[in-house]
Amino acid sequence: MTELFSGTPVDTSPLAWLDAAARQRRRAGLRRALRPRPAVGTELDLASNDYLGLSQHPEVIEGGVQALRTWGAGSTGSRLVTGDTELHQQFEAALAEFVGAATGLLFSSGYTANLGAVVGLSGPGALLVSDACSHASVVDACRLSRARVVVTPHRDVDAVEAALASRSEERAVVVTDSVFSADGALAPLRQLSDVCRRHRAVLIVDEAHGLGVRGAGGRGLLQELGLVGAPDVVITATLSKALGSQGGVVLGPPAVREHFIDTARPLIFDTGLAPAAVGAAMAALRVLESExxxxxxxxxxxxxxxxxxxxxxxxxxxxxxxxxxxxxxxxxxxxxxxxxxxxxxxxxxxxxxxxxxxxxxxxxxxxxxxxxxxxxxxxxxxxxxxxx
CATH class of the missing domain: 3.90.1150.10 (Aspartate Aminotransferase, domain 1)
Structure with missing residues (x-):
């Protein structure tokens, strides 16, 4: 089909390639669709990440409602402008105490928490070592970091050690999920921690699927293994799985929190997490502690x-x-x-x-x-x- 743009004949749209790409995905069985779920589910849910069954818990819903009434529907700006509330900081402190970390810092999602943590602790002149099955947010963070990235085979501690031992960079970061989302396998965190310590590398662990499921009372796999609170370990997590709400968090030493407040672009330039999500997560944490x-x-x-x-x-x-x-x-x-x-x-x-x-x-x-x-x-x- 020929159309005119500024008087110039154009045989095809510059987006015509999207149709061919969609056909290719369809032939490969990889087409996807959005399927809205009903407010009241009629099917048995064995698909969601609502591991503790708290997204519909009355106390969790009430926590969100009370925050909505107190702070309004939106956070109104980035956390450094108007998007921070007392509730945000109270939740950060409560979650950090629960898992055994020194401090916490809320982001708008687990995805942005990983972007902020991985990019913020690496950068040009650093080495990033990432598991081949790391979450997409970690993959994107590695790409954005401008660090040299080595992707190691799934759960291969020897490959991580080899990458760290042969590096020329002064700084190094190893990043892994604690529980891998597609296969449910546990990362060899104790061995990875030992390797990182030998080679003076920071270990970032995404506890998205560990928080609320592993550890004493759901405090995460790092807590279960006695690694939480170490000065060279940084935790990321999401509030959208076991806590049934929305948002992300980075947990770790005070210097890390201060560094991210100054430098983390997903914190500085993104609208703060909505108060209702924080209130619901706070209530979910209380339910988890009591049950x-x-x-x-x-x-x-x-x-x-x-x-x-x-x-x-x-x-x-x-x-x-x-x-x-x-x-x-x-x-x-x-x-x-x-x-x-x-x-x-x-x-x-x-x-x-x-x-x-x-x-x-x-x-x-x-x-x-x-x-x-x-x-x-x-x-x-x-x-x-x-x-x-």
Missing amino acids: PWRPAAVLRHARTLAEICNVPQTPQSAVVPVILGEPETALRAATACLDAGIRVGCFRPPSVPAGTSRLRLTARASLNDGDLDLARHVLTRVLAAARR
């Missing part, structure tokens, strides 16, 4: 889901991966589950490597016997058909 049974229930239900799905590995987190191979197979299985009343995650490339498309089931503390009976009935049938 320490919830993290153990998550792991117990994850083990049951793994047994139902004939997954051989015992889950170490809320995540139960059911690898089916090709994208179309995983998508058909996820659709069949939804048609039968169960919502499950469907992970395909680029979220996971080619040939490992999977259903990603997530356990919740609030699942009951009836939920698990339904899961057994549906998943057994759907997976039998998918694995033929």
Whole structure:
């Protein structure tokens, strides 16, 4: 089709390539769609990251409502202008005390917290060592850092040590998830900490899927291993999973918090986290403190889901991966589950490597016997058909 732009004939739109790209993704089984969920779910949720079942908890909702009434709908500006409230700082201090860190600093999301932490502690002239299965936010942070980046094989401590030992840079940062989101595996944090200490490197650990699930009372995998509070360890986390709210946080030594307030672009130039999200997260933290049974229930239900799905590995987190191979197979299985009343995650490339498309089931503390009976009935049938 020929159109005129400023009098010049143009044979095609400069965005015509998007149609070809969409066709290619469709042929590969990688097209995606937004599917709004209802306010009151009618399906059993085995897909969300609401690990502790707190997003609909009445005390958590009330915490958000009270903050909304007190501080208004939005934070009205960046935290350095008008977007900071007493509630923000109270929550930072409460969460830091809960996990055992010296200080905390709130960001608008877990994604921006990772951008701020990784970029802020690296930069030109530094080495960044990142696990091959790190979250996309860590990948993007490495790209933005302008540091030299070495991507090591998944959970390969020897490769991390080799990268650190051969570096020429004065500063080095190792970054990893504590619990990897696609397979639920735990990072070898104790070994990584030892390697970092030997080579004078900072260890950044994203506890997005560890907070609320691992550690004493859900304090995270670093706390479980006795590594939290170390002067060379920095934690990032999100409030959108176990705490059922929204936002991100960096936890670590006071000097790190001060450095990020001065330099972290996702903090300086982004609108502060909405007060309602902070209030809901604060209430969720209080529920977690008063109901320490919830993290153990998550792991117990994850083990049951793994047994139902004939997954051989015992889950170490809320995540139960059911690898089916090709994208179309995983998508058909996820659709069949939804048609039968169960919502499950469907992970395909680029979220996971080619040939490992999977259903990603997530356990919740609030699942009951009836939920698990339904899961057994549906998943057994759907997976039998998918694995033929």
